[in-house]
Amino acid sequence: MRKKIVIGTRSSKLALWQAEYVADRLRKQYEGLEVELMHIVTKGDKILDVPLAKIGGKGLFTKELEVAMLEKRVDLAVHSLKDMPTVLPTGLSLTTITKRLDCGDALVSPKYKTLENLPQGAKVGTSSLRRKAQLLKARPDLDIHSLRGNVNTRLRKLEEENFDAIVLAVAGLKRLGFGDKITQIIPREICLPAVGQGALAIETREDDEEIKQMLEFLHDDKTADATKAERSFLARVEGGCQVPVGVYAQVEDDDNLSVEAVIGSIDGKCIIRDKIIGSRANAKTLGKDLAEKLLANGGLKIMQSLGLCCPDENAQ
Template identity: 70%
Template sequence: MKKNIIIGTRSSKLALWQAEHIAACLKKQYPGLTVELKHVMTTGDKILDTPLAKIGGKGLFTKELETEMLAGDIDFAVHSLKDMPTQIPDGLCLAVITKRFDSGDALVSPKYKTLQALPQGAKVGTSSLRRKAQLLHVRPDLNICDLRGNVNTRLKKLETENFAAIVLAVAGLKRLGLADLITDIILPEICLPAVGQGALAIEARAGDAAVLELLAFLNDAESVQNSTAERAFLAAVEGGCQVPVGVYAETKENQLHVEAVIASVDGKRLLRDSITGAGVDADKLGFALAQRLLDAGGRQIMQELGLLL
């Protein structure tokens, strides 16, 4: 068994929490194992003055970490699964998907208690086209503005840039000990989450048997099954993490239920559908649901965004 491990991570407080959490799990499982964290700056971390959707490309928060892995400078990288592109570079693999913590989106507001309570034309901050499209579908009057930066930076901007509210992932706030800031949990009926939201992903070298064996105990079978369906859906609509697409899969009574949405960025067109089937067919279910939504008008929406030919 390997005696020393180097984990690659971004430098934000949330990314460090995630890497340190995995490090702690490894040390508990393997007493005597030495674990080191290596901080890596990604493109998404460097460019903070431009909406993510306008930067273009996939892997904005993963590419530099993948380069370090392929060079042998780190053993594996810890990501938020929602940041992981559906296509992984040759030589690498998605080694672990952890148990999903909380998939929802949270409204954070110093003054208003719910999404419905926000006044007409309220300024709401989010960096996500997925959130923007779905929120505008139910509240077309809102003034939704781009909000970049890590969780703490966004919370500061809530105060300094006159936002009535901002929208963040529930899981991130809870992991940072900031659950008390959550004003309202936005129901999935209003806003479906991003693919894999709430789960952590560990990316490693595909041929590194020693590391893959070391990590195997962290894999959560149900989360793997659910995220397989979600990622199959995203791959079929050719979306990255910055598209107006939401999808959520969960296991109910030994059946896999997948629900998804494709929306125009302005929220005026929103297509929603669901599918249920056997968990062993997770990838087929995700693909089939994607085809149904694309055929129902989603293809035109994605083409208008330049995401489908």
């Protein structure tokens, strides 16, 4: 068995928490194993003054880590699954999906307890088109502003820039010890999460069988099946840039999986939402079938109106 493992990670506090979590689990599982963290700066970490949608959503927080793996400077990389592109570089594999923590979105506000309680025209911060579209569907009066930066930075900006509220992932807040700052976990009826939100992904070289075997104990089958459906949905609808979609899949029992998704216009005026239930064994097909359904029922028209190119099914 390998005596040392190098994990590639971004340097944000949340990324380091995630990498340290995996490192600690590995050390406890394999006595005497040395685990080292290599900090790597990604494009998404460098560009903080431009909304994500304007610089492209694919690989912003993963590409440099993947290069380090292909060059064998690191053995694996730990990501938030929601940051992972649906297509990986040749030679790399999405090896392990950890058990998902709370996948929801959190409202954080110094004055107001719920989304419903926010005053007319309230200033709300988020960097996500997905959140913006769904929030405006529920509250078209909101004044939504782009908010970039890591969790600590966004919490600081909440007060410094006079936001009435900001919206962040529940999992990130809880992992960093900020769970007490959550004012409301926004109901999924209002806001479906991003693909893979709340789960960690471990990426390795495709041919590194030893590392893949060493990581097997961290893999969660239920989360893997659910997120497989979510990623299949996104793979069908995305066209190379950030797409205003939300999707959530969950195992209903040992055999079945439900998948719910939304495609929305950024102003929230047009929201296409539906749900599908089927066998866990067909997780990938379920995600794709739901995508086809939403696209046919108006989702494609929404994306075309936004200038987003939905790939032709025949090109898949």
